Amino acid sequence: MLFINLICLALIGFIVWWFWLYSPEAAVSQEGIEIVVKDGVYTPSRIKIAAGKATTLTFLRQDKSACSATLQLPALSISEELALDKPTVIKIPATTPGEYAFHCQMQMYKGVLVVE
């Protein structure tokens, strides 16, 4: 009885830590990479770009689900349709340093643009 309760509490603690508190993996530099959109995740999902310089990100969507089709980066008013199985180039305007979230329409896919 107590054992099962303890397991449940540990699970809750784990969920809070794993999904909300965990500090994310190191950002990958954007230079020449392609972000694969598949199975509910952007790979890589943390992208580093230089501040104050316009650049582009290339997305390759390999997921047929309708959700994955739209890429949104609300802070920069970006909202683009990603082609299936074909790279889509998204223009990123020059930006001030900070972290900018990008995601699909329903926020199931999530990624962060780290501007340094």
Added chain:
Amino acid sequence: MDTNRVQLNIIGAGCASCVGKIEKALKSVPGVDSAEMNFAERIVDVSGSATPEQLITAVEAAGYNATQLQAEASFDAMDEKEQADLDYYHSLLRHTFIALSVGIPLMIYGLFIGEMTVSTTAEQLAWGLVGLVTLSIMVLSGRHFYVGAWKSFVHHNANMDTLIALGTGTAWLYSMLVVAFPTLLPEMARHVYFEATAMIIGLINLGLALEVKARGKTSEAIKRLIGLQAKTARVIRDGKELDIDIAQVLQGDKVRVRPGEKIPVDGVVIEGSTSVDESMLTGEPIPVEKHIDSEVVTGTLNKSGAIVFTATHVGKDTALARIIAMVKRAQNSKPPIGRLADVIASYFVPAIMIIAIVSAMVWFNFGPEPSMVFAIVSATTVLIIACPCALGLATPMSVMVGVGKAAESGVLIRNGEALQTASKISVMVLDKTGTITQGSPQVTDVVVTQASSMDEQGVLALAAGIERHSEHPLAEAIVESATRREIELEDVEAFTAISGRGVQAQLNGQSLLFGNQALMQDYEVDIQAYQAKAQLLAAEAKTPMYLARDNELIAIIAVADPIKPDSAEAIARLKHNGIKVVMLTGDNQATAAAVAAKVGIETFFAEVMPQDKAGKVAELQKEGEIVGMTGDGINDAPALALANVGFAIGTGTDVAIESADITLMRGSLHGLADAIAVSKATLRNIKQNLFGAFIYNAAGIPIAAGILYPMFGVLLSPVIAGAAMAFSSLTVVSNANRLRLFKAKAH
């Protein structure tokens, strides 16, 4: 050979030094005239006769990857997307069929035939077999949920897949535990839930399939716009006519269009004349006459004559391509009303997992026997019923349909925010010239006096003959009116302008005066007999001008900027929607009053200098009003920018579509009323969707957790939860689709 322009998207070019390498590789391909790479965009522009395949091979040989960049808004891209959606739809239906073919018989057995419990060894074996069949269903029909859930988990992310995988996985694992070690559990708890796993996987696949279908409909408006594009164009190169793909048409090409054909690219007519139906872009039903030097626009339909025009904008620079790009962008943007739902959606899934565990703990510790079963069932049901998708879809689906609907009636909405604000406008400020009126003064009346011994034509020939020397804005209207009636102008001499009065000239030794009342008084011309007539004209918002020969009045010519025929009706629609309408004009008080009275506007400000228009908007805003400002987008730019929503009113397709929050493609103010009606309808639709999604989750999750059990003894079955979840997002998409039936004119 033909010269093509191919754009390649380069993958793997990490450093600026790659640029030279790639360009060099491309230039070495036979037939390539030039290759220029934009490093920031990783796009290389190649022109020459080489095929895209040859170019890609060359890039690959240099150690990079390349794909051909498709022209925006092309047919093929849309077809491909539709094909992909269709494939996806069929695969989802297959998954549904497989899962339900196991789930439904199991459910029927559990409900009507036997107990789904395990106590004997035979039952252990039988249910063990069913468990394995269910596992194969999970692999065959539900693999995408589990793979997605795992990949997200590894990335510290959780989504809908996570919930479905956890819910179905829990039910299956518990059931297998019962099958393998029934003695570990109290007898009442030895129940298996394989049917739940199979049914949930089937139903959610079915929900996704129907959603894909419904989503396809939401983009119908954009499909229609893309469909306006012709596939080929007939160009004249080196004196020869050839039919080529529109992607190959170059700026400066001469393009021939025959009656009944679509205009393939934007251009300026250099030969022939015709009338063109532009209703598909502007919503304006009357065809527009086109002569030499008229602009023609991609996607419009050539009705009567054959023309040749010079291509001025091709590819993604055409007005149609820009409109499509703008509508697409706007369709994907979110109005502020959706932000709360977004914030909730981003914390949703982990929160649901926690709620599921807490619910299980409550049942386990305080629930009736078999508490273990109740705990597992409630946790599974909570995981399954929660639907972040409905929340996430509520806003974008409606915006998609609403923005598309607006585009169909020639209203281009810049983004979701403009859409939302437009629905809340309390005061609409209208500029007079070019907005309420047509913006081009015309001769409206010619009154010939008894003393003249001339007809209207003769009078106009004289007046226009004088006025063609003048630079006054009204002079242009008179000259134009005479030219239009093909009247030969008189050759007058000794022209002198009298500032603020009019002009003086000579013809065959007779002295001529043309100007306002003050000019007549200065020269003591008797206008008494026609004074009343002149006042009548002024009261109709017309400007009377007097023509005298040898100090004798021979005619009154009235010039006015005619009010658009449907302005009054459209303004009545705005007022009917509870919007206060205010008119601004630089014109004098009398004309302003006359125009305002004609179109039914009570509040107007006359003699407002262009630079003071923004100030008026600010004043209204200070009074707490949400101000919409409508103008031609050029002279009114500051006021348009300051207003809560700026509407640029176009004449035909000649509009600066980037300049305002909302662009009205046709000149009619009905577009304005349509824009507001559509925005109100869209916002209403979004609110319904958001309300539905919130209520669904807020009510569904506690019920799934078993909140009704203590009072009513009701606990939701995980299968019902699966059905509810599958259809909740479908409901949202379908409700958004309802907007497609919306008719703006009725509002």
